[in-house]
Amino acid sequence: MAYGPMPPLAALPLLVLYLVPITTYVWIYLVILLELDRLGRRPLSLESFPEDPSLGLDGPGSLASSGLVLLLVAVAPLLVVGSDEPLTLGISLAVVAISVGGFVLSVWRLHGQMGAARRRYVAVAQRIYKEAYEPVSKAPSAELLATHAAALRAAESLDARARSVLTWPIDKGARRFLGVVVTSVITSVIVRALFAAIGF
Amino acid sequence: MTDADQKGQPLTERILGRLGRPRRLWIARWSAVPLLSPVVFATAIRLTGASLPMAELVDLLATQVGLSFATLVLLVGTGVFTVGRSSSDRPSSSSPVAETRVIASSRQAVSQLRWFSPRSSRRWSVPAA
Numbered sequence: 302m303a304y305g306p307m308p309p310l311a312a313l314p315l316l317v318l319y320l321v322p323i324t325t326y327v328w329i330y331l332v333i334l335l336e337l338d339r340l341g342r343r344p345l346s347l348e349s350f351p352e353d354p355s356l357g358l359d360g361p362g363s364l365a366s367s368g369l370v371l372l373l374v375a376v377a378p379l380l381v382v383g384s385d386e387p388l389t390l391g392i393s394l395a396v397v398a399i400s401v402g403g404f405v406l407s408v409w410r411l412h413g414q415m416g417a418a419r420r421r422y423v424a425v426a427q428r429i430y431k432e433a434y435e436p437v438s439k440a441p442s443a444e445l446l447a448t449h450a451a452a453l454r455a456a457e458s459l460d461a462r463a464r465s466v467l468t469w470p471i472d473k474g475a476r477r478f479l480g481v482v483v484t485s486v487i488t489s490v491i492v493r494a495l496f497a498a499i500g501f
Numbered sequence: 502m503t504d505a506d507q508k509g510q511p512l513t514e515r516i517l518g519r520l521g522r523p524r525r526l527w528i529a530r531w532s533a534v535p536l537l538s539p540v541v542f543a544t545a546i547r548l549t550g551a552s553l554p555m556a557e558l559v560d561l562l563a564t565q566v567g568l569s570f571a572t573l574v575l576l577v578g579t580g581v582f583t584v585g586r587s588s589s590d591r592p593s594s595s596s597p598v599a600e601t602r603v604i605a606s607s608r609q610a611v612s613q614l615r616w617f618s619p620r621s622s623r624r625w626s627v628p629a630a
Contacts, residue, residue, distance in 0.1 A: 304553075308545035312538050319534045319572050325513045326575035329582060368582075375574035379567035 326375075330368045334407035337365055337470075341410025347418040351462045355472060356415055362408065362470025369404045370482050373397070377486045384490045385497030393490050401483055408470055415468045422463035430456035513579050528580075532573035535565040 340361065347356035355362070380393040433452040437445050446453075469476065510518065520527045539561045543553045553561075 304546045304551050305549055307549055308542045311545035312542045315534055315538045315541060319531070319538075319568060321516075322513045322531065322572050322576045322579065325511050326579050329511055329579060364582075368578075371574060371578040371581075375571040375578070378570050379564065382563045382567045 323375075326372070330372055331403075333365050333368050334403055337361055337407040338410065341408065341412075341414065345411075345414055347415065350418070350422050350466060351459065354462070354465050355467045355470065356418055358411060358415065358467075358470035359472060362411075363472075363475055365404060365407060366471050366475050366479050369400060370479060372400055373482050373486050377489065380486065381489045381493045384493045387494075390490065390494045394487070397483065397486055397490070411470050412468055415466070415470065419463065419466040419468055422466055423460070426456065426460040426463040430460055432456075510583055511579050513576055514583050517576075517580070524580075528573065528576050531576060532569050535568035535572060538565050538568075 347358070349355075349357040353359075376396065380396065384390045384393045430453070433449060433456040437449055437453075467473075471479070517524055517527055517531075539558060542561065543558060546553045
């Protein structure tokens with residue numbers, strides 16, 4: 302309040318005007334996270350194996366990760382601009398940590414269910430492989446192996462597919478992209494703070 | 502966009518809908534609002550008889566440019582989450598649950614996000630109790 306109440310009061314209508322899109326987006330993003338958490342609390346029968354390694358959850362997952370990426374892209378310049386003071390730097394890093402932490406927490410239960418589903422599918426695939434291999438192991442011979450080769454190949458392929466089931470509702474590419482965005486934001490904020498500390 | 506279409510839309514989408522076309526121009530104008538703030542702030546300071554040091558003005562301007570960019574990205578982002586839906590398949594946004602369905606189903610995720618109706622879920626479902 303170095304200049305009295307008038308300047309902030311004069312700029313208040315503008316502040317309200319540009320806070321509307323920001324708060325609306327944050328509200329929508331929080332709603333998405335809450336819904337993902339709520340979804341994860343319900344027991345899901347994730348039955349889209351083997352055709353879909355994401356078990357049908359790539360849609361909700363990519364929705365939430367897109368939301369996080371947009372949020373980070375939007376706030377990154379603000380974080381960088383304001384990170385020349387230790388307090389602001391702390392707040393900036395806390396904002397990133399809360400955003401990423403909220404995202405991880407919201408999909409945590411889905412991650413648990415997907416992990417359990419993967420273990421289930423891997424166990425089934427291993428059992429099938431064991432059954433397919435059993436005749437060969439009882440009387441090992443090239444002829445018997447050739448007879449059961451097709452079944453063994455199919456069982457092996459099923460096993461590989463079961464192991465490739467995702468345990469997070471985000472595919473690897475999106476996860477990598479998310480990692481790049483988060484790392485870039487944190488790096489930019491820290492580099493800006495370092496430059497400010499040495500007088501630039 | 503009709504009033505019925507706007508029902509259940511986020512606030513910014515309702516406002517943009519009312520403002521009409523061209524949508525991109527309205528988004529650009531809205532995003533430019535933070536840039537007016539330093540002008541208004543500096544003018545108000547001058548009216549009080551004081552003056553805003555250049556370093557402070559530059560700091561303020563840098564922050565407002567950041568806010569302008571954030572406003573642009575978030576306006577576009579909200580549009581991406583909600584655009585292209587008619588009121589017939591859009592539930593009311595009176596609750597977070599419904600709001601999320603609005604947002605989620607507006608994208609390709611529609612087929613996966615129908616957890617409220619297990620019968621319609623093709624790829625995963627909530628088992629019946």
